[in-house]
Amino acid sequence: MATYLKADRFYYAHETKPAGYLELVDGRFGQWTESVPSAAQVLDYTGYQIAPGLVDTHIHGFAGHDVMDNSAEGMLAMSQALPSMGVTSYLPTTLTSSFEHLRDVSATVASVVDTTDGAKIQGIYFEGPYFTEKYKGAQNAAYMKDPSLEEFKIWQEAAQGLIKKIALAPERQGVESFVSAVTKDGVTVALGHSNATYAEAKKAVAAGASVWVHAYNGMRGLNHREPGMVGAVYHIPQTYAELICDGHHVSPVACDILMQQKGYDHVALITDCMAAGGQPDGDYLLGEFPVVVKDGTARLKAGGNLAGSILKLKDGLKNVVDWGIASSEEAVRMATYIPAKSVGLEDKCGQIKAGRPADFIVLDKDLNLQATYVDGEEVFNK
Numbered sequence: 001m002a003t004y005l006k007a008d009r010f011y012y013a014h015e016t017k018p019a020g021y022l023e024l025v026d027g028r029f030g031q032w033t034e035s036v037p038s039a040a041q042v043l044d045y046t047g048y049q050i051a052p053g054l055v056d057t058h059i060h061g062f063a064g065h066d067v068m069d070n071s072a073e074g075m076l077a078m079s080q081a082l083p084s085m086g087v088t089s090y091l092p093t094t095l096t097s098s099f100e101h102l103r104d105v106s107a108t109v110a111s112v113v114d115t116t117d118g119a120k121i122q123g124i125y126f127e128g129p130y131f132t133e134k135y136k137g138a139q140n141a142a143y144m145k146d147p148s149l150e151e152f153k154i155w156q157e158a159a160q161g162l163i164k165k166i167a168l169a170p171e172r173q174g175v176e177s178f179v180s181a182v183t184k185d186g187v188t189v190a191l192g193h194s195n196a197t198y199a200e201a202k203k204a205v206a207a208g209a210s211v212w213v214h215a216y217n218g219m220r221g222l223n224h225r226e227p228g229m230v231g232a233v234y235h236i237p238q239t240y241a242e243l244i245c246d247g248h249h250v251s252p253v254a255c256d257i258l259m260q261q262k263g264y265d266h267v268a269l270i271t272d273c274m275a276a277g278g279q280p281d282g283d284y285l286l287g288e289f290p291v292v293v294k295d296g297t298a299r300l301k302a303g304g305n306l307a308g309s310i311l312k313l314k315d316g317l318k319n320v321v322d323w324g325i326a327s328s329e330e331a332v333r334m335a336t337y338i339p340a341k342s343v344g345l346e347d348k349c350g351q352i353k354a355g356r357p358a359d360f361i362v363l364d365k366d367l368n369l370q371a372t373y374v375d376g377e378e379v380f381n382k
Helices: 072-085 099-112 149-158 175-184 198-207 228-235 252-262 313-322 328-335 337-342
Strands: 003-011 020-025 028-033 041-052 054-059 087-092 124-130 163-168 188-191 240-244 267-270 282-286 289-294 297-300 360-363 369-374 377-381
Touching: 003 328, 020 041, 041 054, 041 328, 054 124, 054 267, 054 313, 054 337, 072 087, 072 099, 072 313, 072 369, 072 377, 087 369, 099 124, 099 149, 149 163, 149 175, 163 175, 175 188, 175 198, 188 198, 198 228, 228 252, 240 252, 240 337, 252 267, 252 313, 267 313, 267 328, 267 337, 282 297, 313 328, 328 337
Parallel strands: 003 041, 054 087, 124 163, 163 188, 240 267
Antiparallel strands: 003 020, 020 028, 041 360, 087 124, 282 289, 289 297, 360 369, 369 377
């Protein structure tokens, strides 16, 4: 039997529906309609808006758990906690580490992918280890190296094909052949943690790379004589820029400039969140590195560099609207459909569409999260 979701506004991928009713059938979206029979079963969210569940394609941890802990229980707990930040689909994200540890983490994530409650694991994101040292950020340079298809195939086998995205630095040896090979197998390649020139970045894109890792952060900046990685982000079309909108990693002005350059359809809001997300201030670990969480940031104990974030994606969405740099429609798309599309997952998540799993969030008029639903069932309520 169908239930009808009543609300003031519904954010679809390519339009916004006005007040009306959205049919929910067996945990999936049905059709939007202006009215329903008087006897219909109605879930009444009058005064609220409905958006797709948020999609975080770059997240290392949450609620005290880190992907690199290599814990099945930790992954399950992370999935259960993520709906509290509006996330219903995500890519657990690794860090630069040893070949063996990355293989083992891949196998662990694969072992729980079909048993999670809450947010759905839609694949794995390998952030590294094929980076270079100058812009290493909170990545361990001791493990950085040139890309190897042989290594990657072993990781992908351990992951049971779950690796959907891998990040690397364009200036490493063998990048073009590696990018060409893995993208033919459906893996999205992102570029970052890199001192590459504009020309080097452009070659990697020509080989098939299509995403920029947390734009501005961990990459050679823009110079009028050498546009660098940031210049490539701005200038190379049909590529997607990840963006951390916590107000610490990137200023609102720089976020606005990026959105103007790329267009809202090519900016994917991410969190880069680490284990301390949703936790009190204090001492934590990001991979192997001690981190101090204080004043809304996570910073390396040694040196004070930013080390991931503690951003909730629901807050990143709200921030860009509050900063006056995006409309609510644009913000919702950048946190749902665009990140999903950037990694080829738009048929699985990130949009309200008849027949798709009914993963959605309820927002008030100011875009504050009120509730999260997965497969038509409430999994979080404020």
